[in-house]
Amino acid sequence: MNAALPANPCAAPVAAWLAGVPAGVRRAVAFSAGADSTALLLAAHAACPGQLIALHVHHGLQVAADGFESHARQFCETRGIAFASQRVLAAHAPGESPEDAARRARYLCLADLALAHGCAEVWLAQHADDQVETLLLALSRGAGLPGLASMPARFERHGMAFARPILAVDGAAIRTWLQDSGEPFVDDPTNTDTRFIRNRIRQHLLPAWRAQFPAYQQTLARSARHAAQAQRLLDEVAAQDLLAVGQPPLIARLRVLSAERQANLLRHWLRQGWQAGPSEAQMAALLRQLAACATRGHHIRLKVADGHVLRDGDVLVFER
Structure with missing residues (x-):
């Protein structure tokens, strides 16, 4: 990479996430081969080489999926990053959307792969715009506090710890850095399909928010944190009531x-x-x-x- 280029915008958040973590702890990055997970994987590899594995989930939901897996494998082999992939059957149950079924299958697969490879944590590449999209999507559906709290920085599922180290990083900054540095990544064609509400939010609402409220990422993220704080309080009350009931x-x-x-x-x-x-x-x-x-x-x-x-x-x- 050209030395004159700015640093990977994921580098500082990754370093902060690793501060105080004992050396030798093995972790995984969920690597779709898209822009965001590519930048996160590169930052993680630079920060803790040899203590990392890239995990790729092949959903089999589109023709391009084979190409995504091939690109991800070659990308990691070229850079000496350990790699593992697995295909999943993301069939949805009655009343469940295909997107929710794919998400459920993905988390289970990532947890199983990470446990099999001795990892203590799986890193996900959601960033600041993803957090805003999640909040606006929750508002559009009339969600309660759990939905308005959006995505937590840490959570556990299927016996594995998951983390989102770059949740405060601007998505546009990630793409700009990748393009300037010449690092390859794949574009999922479904990301522009406006049949999905999240894509309509990304393409139509976020540019309007950005134009009118330049600090929208920080202010909406603050609202999500307030909702999360209120939900934690309600969970404490519920846990106490459940003990009594x-x-x-x-x-x-x-x-x-x-x-x-x-x-x-x-x-x-x-x-x-x-x-x-x-x-x-x-x-x-x-x-x-x-x-x-x-x-x-x-x-x-x-x-x-x-x-x-x-x-x-x-x-x-x-x-x-």
Whole structure:
């Protein structure tokens, strides 16, 4: 790379993320071969060479996927970066979007690959514009606090730690650096398909936000952090209430709580146990059934997310 070029915009965030981490800890980068994961992988390789593996998930959802995998493998081989890939079947369940199914399959695959290769953490390449898109997408869907909190910097799934070290980095800066440095990457053609709401946000809403509010990334990210803070407080309340109500929730104890705390507890219970998010209408129907559940013979069976909440004797259970 030309020495006159500016530094990789992912370099400083990666260095900050690694500060204080013991040497020798092996980590993985989810490497799609797109612009963002390419810049992150290069920054990670520069910061901790030999302690890194690039993980590529082949979804098989488009003809270009074989080319993405081939490019990713060659890119890593050329630079001496360990590489592993796996194909997944991202079939979606009834009521589930293909995008959600692909995301679910991707996280499971990344976790399995990372565990198999002795990694302590998987790095994802979402950046500041991705965070803004996630918040605007949540607003467009009328999401509650979990959606408005957008993407956390750290989380765990399938027994693996995931991290987003470049969540504050400008996406345009990443592409500019790659183009100036001549580093190759692939462009996923689905990223410009306006049938997807996220792409419409990216192509039409973000330029307007940028023109009117130049600091939009920082201000919207701050709103997401406030939402995340409020959600953590609600989760603490829900966890305390769940201890008092029991698990599975005892109906009689649940009914003592206010409707708001019932809803908060039930959302927490469903999210923690099954990653199930009931709609507003589903939760309202469940609360009405609980309010009417004054006798032992009252029957409850309600569709919630991708399963059903049932009454089983004195408690509520969730079944898929």
